Amino acid sequence: MAAQRFTGALLGVVFGFMLTWSGMVDPDVIRGALLFEEAYLFLFMGSAVATASIGLALVRRFQRRAVLVDQPIGWTTERPQRSHLLGSVIFGVGWGVSQACPGPVAAQVGQGVGWALLTLVGIVIGVRIFLVREAHETEPAVDAPQAQAPTSPAAQRREPVPVGVA
């Protein structure tokens, strides 16, 4: 577990440092991108996705097992559900107004940007509301009828998302 935690933190430091150095932590840089005044964010995201796509395709083909967890490497993909779209609209409004998203906000707080504490508090409240609501909805109710097994192909393809993974 210690190796996992240390590696996770190290990965976070590399990831966050690049977010900071690239200026993605600056709301005005995000603003310039969202107004199509600057191409940087799109080139940055595009090159990141291109690199990761090639890397993941190779990993899927050649790497058999994960290094720090006892699992074979593999993943399933999901069909778009209503929650993906609804959640993304809600997220997009928050992102568009604050011009900051969760990664940059964490890095902003680390840099001692006072205003970022407000955004951070909001994110924590939002995540908390979701976790509490979800825990409530999935509580085993004695009287509730048995949930039907998924029958549609779309439902079967749906990847189970454990709490805490997003």
Next chain:
Amino acid sequence: MLKEQIAWYIAGPTLGVCVVACRILFNARLGITGGYSELVGKLGRGSFSFDWRGWFALGVAMSGALYLLLNGAARFEGYGWMTRTFEGTGQLWIVPLLVGSGVLIGYGAKLAGGCTSGNGLSGTSSLSPASLAATCTFFGTAIGVATLLEVII
């Protein structure tokens, strides 16, 4: 050097490598919202024993501190349009605006199964149709909202 914006063709691929590393190391999708969720969930139960996702989020925060240490100053001043638009006591408006945005960001990202990193970066490169749809949706929404803000202010 740290004051200048690092070239996109270095920063972007480095993030891509982080996504691949996360898969090789943990067989997991890299996403910062998952880290927030781990921290908020555990702290809510009074536990400090975070898994690697929680430590990933803490690492991102630590990276900010590292940048501050090496650069001697934060990457930027103020907080975008808000600190330019509101002055003096008017800056009190920023409090509900930022906290409110944060709530939408946190709840929306959890509902959508990821944020800019989880869906936008990792999900799309895993060729997940759901992540692709989510990414187009939040980009479209944010572009619309940012444009609307420009018209209003």
